[in-house]
Amino acid sequence: MKEIKLSMKGITKTFESDEMKTLALRGVDLDIYDGDYLSIAGPSGCGKSTLLSLMGLLDTPTAGQYLIEGIDVSKLSLSEAAAIRCEKIGFIFQSFNLIDELSVYENVALPLRYRRQSLSEAEIYERVMACLDKVQMNHRAIHNPNQLSGGQQQRIAIARALVANPAVLLVDEPTGNLDSKNGDDVMDMLKDLNREGTTICLVTHDPRYADMATTRLHLLDGKIIELVKLRAAV
Ligand SMILES: Nc1ncnc2c1ncn2[C@@H]1O[C@H](COP(=O)(O)OP(=O)(O)O)[C@@H](O)[C@H]1O
Ligand SMILES: [Mg+2]
Numbered sequence: 368m369k370e371i372k373l374s375m376k377g378i379t380k381t382f383e384s385d386e387m388k389t390l391a392l393r394g395v396d397l398d399i400y401d402g403d404y405l406s407i408a409g410p411s412g413c414g415k416s417t418l419l420s421l422m423g424l425l426d427t428p429t430a431g432q433y434l435i436e437g438i439d440v441s442k443l444s445l446s447e448a449a450a451i452r453c454e455k456i457g458f459i460f461q462s463f464n465l466i467d468e469l470s471v472y473e474n475v476a477l478p479l480r481y482r483r484q485s486l487s488e489a490e491i492y493e494r495v496m497a498c499l500d501k502v503q504m505n506h507r508a509i510h511n512p513n514q515l516s517g518g519q520q521q522r523i524a525i526a527r528a529l530v531a532n533p534a535v536l537l538v539d540e541p542t543g544n545l546d547s548k549n550g551d552d553v554m555d556m557l558k559d560l561n562r563e564g565t566t567i568c569l570v571t572h573d574p575r576y577a578d579m580a581t582t583r584l585h586l587l588d589g590k591i592i593e594l595v596k597l598r599a600a601v
Contacts, residue, residue: 369600370436372534372566373399373422378431380417380589391417393589395431399535402600404561405568406577409586415570416539418586422568423537424452436534453481457528457536461543463520465512471523472508475499478531498526502556518549525556529565536560538569542576554579562601 380392391414399405407415420426421433424440427448433441435455440448457478458464465474475495479486486494499505502522512520521541528536538557542550558579561567569580577583581600585593 369400369402371398371434372401372403372436373397373568374432374434375422376432378418378421378428378433380414380421380426381429391589392421392428395589395591397584397591399566399568400600401566402561402564403566403582404558404580404600405582405584406580407568407570407584407586408572408574408577413586414589415586417589419537419539419568419570422535423456423458424448450483453478454483454531455534457531457533459521459524459528459536459538459541461540463512463517463524463544465520465523465527467511467513469511470508471499471504471510471512471515474512474523475527475530478527482531494530495526498530499523501529501560502526516549517545518552521545521549521553522556525553525560529560535566535568538567540570540572542571542573564601 375395375397378392378395382389382391395418407418409415421428428441435451440451472495475498476491479491479494496505499508502525504519504522504526507515507519512523541553545553554576557567571577578597581598583595583597584591
């Protein structure tokens with residue numbers, strides 16, 4: 368029996384301002400198991416990014432229960448959430464969010480430097496170079512991100528997301544700033560990572576990319592309207 372990585376029950380999210388109230392998620396129930404690759408599709412405004420930011424502890428649900436590897440994270444303080452986020456979650460966004468003032472090496476090392484348990488420089492070096500190797504970018508370790516193409520920058524962002532060995536990789540429209548060749552390369556890389564055992568949740572508009580996953584989820588008006596198993600997870 369595979370371990371449940373993420374488990375949501377009755378997750379609701381309401382955004383409220385003086386003028387209006389938006390029900391972004393309305394009772395989402397979802398279990399993601401070790402080795403799953405879930406794609407999340409649906410029209411603009413249906414709640415995809417909200418769902419991903421709740422999964423990644425970037426925001427808190429209005430109601431419902433959320434467990435990461437069995438730990439109830441629905442009602443954590445901001446600092447507790449930050450610590451768990453750092454240890455358990457890897458993020459990849461459309462905008463690569465790399466720091467141009469730091470080398471590629473230091474960008475990838477960053478999540479390791481923010482951990483509660485510190486690592487030696489030798490351990491950091493080993494992990495960073497292993498992740499750069501995985502995305503075939505170890506020959507660019509001393510460059511700065513702005514010296515690289517978009518496709519290369521997204522690969523560095525993938526290495527950064529992997530370096531702390533997260534429970535799950537959360538990916539929001541990773542190809543939005545890439546041409547189709549580089550977009551396809553990034554998606555092939557995610558598929559390979561999943562085949563090696565990485566658990567992934569991907570938000571995408573592209574039906575071709577949505578079908579690379581093991582499970583395809585369709586969201587409409589903040590609700591799951593379809594959950595299709597496409598193939599067995601590794
Ligand atoms: N921080 C926020 N404040 C107010 N409303 C928000 C906020 N974030 C998202 N929303 C609203 O929640 C709904 C879902 O948004 P979002 O999750 O970004 O959709 P998607 O990623 O599917 O396009 C939308 O109606 C959006 O306007
Ligand atoms: Mg979005």
